[in-house]
Amino acid sequence: MRMPAGIRLSRSVATVLAALLLAACNAPHDNPLDPALGGNLEGRVLNRRATGIENAVVTLPAAGRFCHTDSSGDFVLSGLPEGSFVLSIDAAGYAPETAVLVFRKGRIDTLTRSLNGLPNFTDSRVTSHVYGQGWPPEPLHFFRLTASATDTDGDTDIDSVWAEIAELEISERLTFDPEEGHFRTTLWSNSVPGQNPETMVGQNVEFNVVDIEGAHTVGPECSLSRIIHELPTAVFPAGGVDTVRSDTMLVWNRFRSGYRVAYQGEVVRIEGGGSAGVVLSFETGEPNDTTFRLDASKLPTGDYYWTIEAIDGFGNSSRSQEERFHAD
Numbered sequence: 001m002r003m004p005a006g007i008r009l010s011r012s013v014a015t016v017l018a019a020l021l022l023a024a025c026n027a028p029h030d031n032p033l034d035p036a037l038g039g040n041l042e043g044r045v046l047n048r049r050a051t052g053i054e055n056a057v058v059t060l061p062a063a064g065r066f067c068h069t070d071s072s073g074d075f076v077l078s079g080l081p082e083g084s085f086v087l088s089i090d091a092a093g094y095a096p097e098t099a100v101l102v103f104r105k106g107r108i109d110t111l112t113r114s115l116n117g118l119p120n121f122t123d124s125r126v127t128s129h130v131y132g133q134g135w136p137p138e139p140l141h142f143f144r145l146t147a148s149a150t151d152t153d154g155d156t157d158i159d160s161v162w163a164e165i166a167e168l169e170i171s172e173r174l175t176f177d178p179e180e181g182h183f184r185t186t187l188w189s190n191s192v193p194g195q196n197p198e199t200m201v202g203q204n205v206e207f208n209v210v211d212i213e214g215a216h217t218v219g220p221e222c223s224l225s226r227i228i229h230e231l232p233t234a235v236f237p238a239g240g241v242d243t244v245r246s247d248t249m250l251v252w253n254r255f256r257s258g259y260r261v262a263y264q265g266e267v268v269r270i271e272g273g274g275s276a277g278v279v280l281s282f283e284t285g286e287p288n289d290t291t292f293r294l295d296a297s298k299l300p301t302g303d304y305y306w307t308i309e310a311i312d313g314f315g316n317s318s319r320s321q322e323e324r325f326h327a328d
Contacts (some may be wrong), residue, residue: 039080039103043111045073045089048153053115056091089113093120093152095215116211117152121219123182124148124207125315126163128200128227132321139231139318141189141197143224147174148182149209157211164206168193200224228318230257232308237325244296245328252308252320254290261310264317265292270303270324279304299327 045056052073059066060077062085069075069091080103089097094115101109124147131140151157161174161183170191174183189197207219235251237244255261267280279299282292303326309319 038078038105039082040108041075041077041080041087041101041103041111042108043075043113045069045075045091046112046114047094047117048114048157050114053091053094056089056094056115059088059090060085061088062086087111089115091115093118095213116213116215117157118215119149119151119158119209119211119217121207121209121217122148122150124163124205124219125222126200126205126224127315127317128197128224129316130228130231130318132231132319134321139229141227143187143189143197143200144184145172145174145187145205145207146180146182146184147207147209147219151211153211157213159210159212161207161209164208165200165203166206167203168199197227201227224316225314226312226316228257228261228310228312228316230255230310231318232263232310232320234306234308234320234323237306238323240324243326243328244294246295246297248294248296250292250294250306250308252290254288255310257310257312259312261312262286263289263308264311265306265308267294267299267304267306268322269300270305296327301328302326 043058045053045058047053052069052071054069054071054073056069056073056075057066058069058075058077060080063081065077065080067075067077082103082105084100084102087099087101094117097113097115099111099113101111103109125145127144127146129142129144133140145163147161147163149155149158149161162171163174163185164171170187172185172187174185176183189195192199201224204221204223206221208216209219210216232255233253235253236242236249250265252263255263262283264283265281266278269276269279280294284292303324305322305324307320307322309317311317
């Protein structure tokens with residue numbers, strides 16, 4: 001080391017300075033970004049389709065370290081303390097995963113994890129329905145529990161869907177209806193305590209879904225808003241004595257409920273004394289509409305019945321009893 005002109009050091013001072021400089025050059029460089037200082041982990045987080053999951057959080061809680069995956073699902077953690085640690089992986093819409101890893105200084109470990117996508121509900125509801133009957137004279141009361149469920153790994157990954165009404169100690173499994181595209185079940189009024197339909201009003205209904213891997217999701221609670229006890233009344237044809245030809249007006253009494261309803265009607269073919277299927281469906285969105293023009297000339301000669309159903313904004317409904325007529 002050169003000293004400024006005019007400055008001279010004693011031999012002892014020069015010896016001390018030289019020793020200090022040598023020690024500084026040989027001192028360890030504690031750079032936390034230097035991989036050689038600890039364990040190193042490179043990994044990837046995938047879904048069940050082997051596609052990378054972006055923005056998953058990879059955490060070593062005991063070491064106070066974490067990172068996020070990139071757009072390909074890749075992540076890197078460097079300079080980790082040596083030893084055994086629990087690593088956790090969390091991503092929105094997926095079941096969390098954990099792994100126990102042992103890190104050694106200067107070693108690069110690799111890890112790939114495939115996360116199970118969670119099932120979820122897109123819609124769930126409970127509705128009441130009252131159907132008029134010729135016999136027995138008391139209307140038929142029942143409830144429909146419906147739910148639309150999806151799974152991040154595909155809808156075929158859904159194992160089961162069920163609904164629970166804790167206060168009434170009721171648990172009902174829902175089955176998938178391919179025509180409607182959702183899960184559903186029917187709860188008859190004689191299944192509720194006291195066989196009293198009003199017991200269902202206001203009860204919290206909890207929907208559950210489980211996928212094949214066992215991931216369980218509970219949907220938002222919902223409840224039944226009302227039961228429409230008043231039935232619409234068919235005016236013409238009615239009584240089973242009317243014959244219709246050409247254009248005919250189906251007529252019913254206006255439904256005076258105090259809340260808005262829409263009407264939906266069906267015309268059903270009768271063969272062998274029983275239903276042979278719906279031949280015509282119609283609906284009106286206005287509560288003041290109480291007629292529908294039926295082109296009876298398009299109906300094959302024979303016997304039919306028709307019904308009119310009032311439906312409120314929550315999906316609850318009441319339906320008139322079946323009224324027979326003859327098409328000629």
